[in-house]
Amino acid sequence: MTCRAVRRRLSGWLDGDLEAAQARALSAHLERCAACARRAAELRAVSGLLADLPRLEAVDPVEAPVALRLELAGGARRPGLAVLFRGVAAARPFIFPSLVPAACVLLLGVAALLALDPGPLPEVRLAPGAAWSVVPASGTEANPLFPSAEVLLPQQLAAVSLPPEMLAGKGEDSFFLETVVARDGSVAGVTLLEGDTGAGQPLVEALRQQRFEPVRYRGRRVAVSVYRLISRMEVRPPRT
C-alpha cells in the first residue's frame, strides 16, 4: 500500500470503517513509514482536541422565549392585517371595534370629496341647424391674418373722404371697426364693433369703398384684418 493510498484511508481507519484486510495492510504500513504514522497520530489528536471541546450552554434558557414566541405566533397579538387573511371563525370580536374609527374616517373622506365635487360640466348645445365645420384656410377672407412683423399693414391706394353728416354732428363720438382687406386689395367687409350703429352706418359704407395694395405673406396674397378707432372730438379755441 502506497503512502498516498494510506493517507486517503486514514480517516476511515480511525473510525474503524475499513475491512479487516485493508486495516491490517494499513497498520503494517504505519509501522514501516514514520511520516504516515505521524500523520495518523496528528489526525487522532485532531479528533481528541475536538472531542475535548466543552459542551456549551446558554446563559439563559431558551424555554421561556420559545413559550412567549409561540404565544405571540398563535395567540392574540397577531397583526391587524391578519384579519383579512383568516377564516371568519378565527376572527376575534375585539379587533372589530378598532376598525370602526377607521371606517368612520374613510366615510368622512368620501363624503367630503362628494361635497366638494362641483358636478358635471355644462352640456354643449349647438344652435338648431348648426353643424361642426372645417375652419377655413388661413389668409382667406373667411379667416384673415392679423398685421404682424411678417404681415404688413395694407397700404391705402386712395384716401376716403368721411361722410359730411359725421362732420356736421355735435358732441364726441367714437367708432371701433374691423375692416377685412381681401386678397385683391378690395374690402371684403366692414364690421362696426363698438359705437352707435345708426351714426356709424355712413362711415361703414364709406370704408367699404376703400382700395388697398394687396398684402403678401411668404409670396402669396393674403386677406388681412385691420382694426381702427375713429373718434370725433370738438376742439375749442383757448379763451384769451
Added chain:
Amino acid sequence: MRAGSVSKWFEGDGGRSVATSEMSLDAGSLAGRLPEGELVASCRTGDALAFAQLVRLHEGMVVSLSARLLGDPEEARDVAQEVFLQVYKRLGAFEGRSSLKTWIYRIAVNQCHNRRRFWHRRRRDRELPIDERVLAPLAALERRGGESPYHETLRRERARIVQAALLELRFEHRTVLVLREVEGLTCEEVASALGVAEGTVKSRLSRAREAMRRRLATLLEGEVAS
C-alpha cells in the same frame, strides 16, 4: 404556577387571557420523563408540559451545536429559539424514521446554515476580527468544572484555538466535524441529520480532518510529542 394556565397556552385562542409572564413552563416539576414516542405523541396533541420537557431535553445540544457552528452565542440563542419553533410547527410531519434527536439536529443545522447565509449576504461576518467576535463570548458559555486555574486556563486556550480553526473551515466540513467529533454522533446519524449519503459524510469527514490538521499544526506538535 398554575398548571391549568400553562396547558391553555398552546391551545391558541383559549389561552388568550393568560398573561405572558405566566407562560414560563416548569417541566422539571413533572413526576417523570416520558419516553420519546409518548413525548412526541403528547406534543402533537398540544400538551404544553410535554413540549416543555422536549425543549429542556434538547435545549443544551441545540445551543451547543449552534454556537459551535456559528461562533456567536447570541446568534446561537436566537437560532435555538427558531429551532424549537420549527420543531413545534413540524412535529406533525415527524415520521419517526430517525430518532427525535437526529431530527432536531437536522432542523438546527438547516437553521444555522440559513442564518449564516443571511449574515453572509449582509457581510456582517467580515466586520470584526474573529477572536473578538467569537471566542470571548463562547468561553462564557462553557461549563465550569472543578479544575485548577492553571488547567482551566490551559484548556480554555486550547479550546479557543480549536474553535478558531473550526470556524475557518467550510460550513459543510465544520458541520460534519462538530456532529461527529464534538456531539459524538455516528456517521449514519450524521448522514441522517444532514440528509446526505453516509459515503458523503465519510468523504467530508476525511477532508475536514485533514483541513483541521493543517490549521492546528503548531498545537499538534505539542500534542503528538506528548
